[in-house]
Amino acid sequence: MTTEERVEKLERELARLAERVQTRRLEIVDTEGKTRAALLVTKDGPGLGLYDEKGQSRAMLRVDKDGPRLHLFDQNGIGRAWLDVFKDAPGLGLFDENGKIRATLEVTRDGPMLRLYNEHGEARAALSISKDGPGLAMHDEKGIGRAGLLVTEHGASLVLSDEKGKSRAALSVNKDRAGVLVSDENGKVRAMLAALKQGPVLTLCDEKGKTRAGLLVPKNGPALVLADENSEPRAVLSIRKHGPGLDLCDEKGKTIWSAP
Numbered sequence: 001m002t003t004e005e006r007v008e009k010l011e012r013e014l015a016r017l018a019e020r021v022q023t024r025r026l027e028i029v030d031t032e033g034k035t036r037a038a039l040l041v042t043k044d045g046p047g048l049g050l051y052d053e054k055g056q057s058r059a060m061l062r063v064d065k066d067g068p069r070l071h072l073f074d075q076n077g078i079g080r081a082w083l084d085v086f087k088d089a090p091g092l093g094l095f096d097e098n099g100k101i102r103a104t105l106e107v108t109r110d111g112p113m114l115r116l117y118n119e120h121g122e123a124r125a126a127l128s129i130s131k132d133g134p135g136l137a138m139h140d141e142k143g144i145g146r147a148g149l150l151v152t153e154h155g156a157s158l159v160l161s162d163e164k165g166k167s168r169a170a171l172s173v174n175k176d177r178a179g180v181l182v183s184d185e186n187g188k189v190r191a192m193l194a195a196l197k198q199g200p201v202l203t204l205c206d207e208k209g210k211t212r213a214g215l216l217v218p219k220n221g222p223a224l225v226l227a228d229e230n231s232e233p234r235a236v237l238s239i240r241k242h243g244p245g246l247d248l249c250d251e252k253g254k255t256i257w258s259a260p
Contacts, residue, residue: 001009028037030053038049047062052075060071069084074097082093091106100121105114113128118141126137136149140163148159155174162168162185170181179194184207192203204213206229214225223238228251236247248257 025038025040027035027039030036034051034053034055036051036053038051040047040049045062045064047060049057049061050059052058054075056073056075056077058073058075060073062069062071067084067086069082071079072081074080076097078095078097078099080095080097082091084091089106089108091104093101094103096102096119098119100117100119102117102119102121103115104117105112107113111129111131113126115123116125118124120141122139122141122143124139124141126139128135128137133150133152135151136147137145138147140146142163144161144163144165146161146163148161150157150159155172157170157172159167160169164185166183166185166187168183168185170183172179172181177194177196179192181189182191183189186207188205188207188209190205190207192201192205194201194203199216199218201217202215203211206212208229210227210229211231212227212229214227216223216225221239221241223236225233226235228234230251232249232251232253234249234251236245236249238245238247243260246259247255250256
């Protein structure tokens with residue numbers, strides 16, 4: 001091979017290298033020779049790492065079979081934030097100085113959701129927006145739902161639960177009424193207070209959920225109703241324009257005695 005041919009071949013190789021450089025790992029160093037950036041490809045996919053002046057990893061961008069993800073680290077190398085876009089939804093996670101998850105934000109096909117965690121990484125609160133409306137859920141240290149707030153096109157409701165997750169109190173408001181339900185440890189409603197268009201109503205129930213007493217104040221005057229175990233009215237004390245009255249009824253609700 002002549003000198004001219006060798007020069008020509010070298011020029012062709014240099015031209016090819018100028019168009020494309022092939023490698024599985026590319027590192028960029030600073031003036032002191034410390035790696036500050038690294039581009040690499042593993043069996044899981046490509047990744048880009050950025051490092052501080054101490055050689056500590058501070059950011060990592062990678063793409064694997066699930067999708068792209070960005071990790072951010074503090075000066076101690078502890079992951080403090082991640083951002084990903086997987087096939088289901090994009091998500092953001094924030095961590096404390098111990099690497100415990102403290103907040104996540106994601107957007108799914110059902111809508112966005114923000115979750116907040118305690119120092120042990122346990123979810124304690126979640127704020128979401130679905131097609132029905134916004135909702136807020138709060139949990140205790142065991143992960144049991146203790147309070148929930150929901151706002152829909154029909155109105156707003158608040159539910160409070162005990163340590164077993166049983167609903168014990170509920171407050172709801174809509175265009176026709178505002179009311180409170182109070183339940184026992186078995187989930188049976190024992191008391192109801194409602195403000196209706198006709199007037200306020202208080203209802204008390206037994207352990208079987210049967211209505212046993214009711215106090216209502218309609219336009220024509222207040223009334224107290226006492227019922228038997230079948231929820232049949234047996235005694236009614238009322239006050240009308242002409243004065244007070246008392247009615248006693250049989251087991252079928254038929255008046256058998258009244259006064260005056």
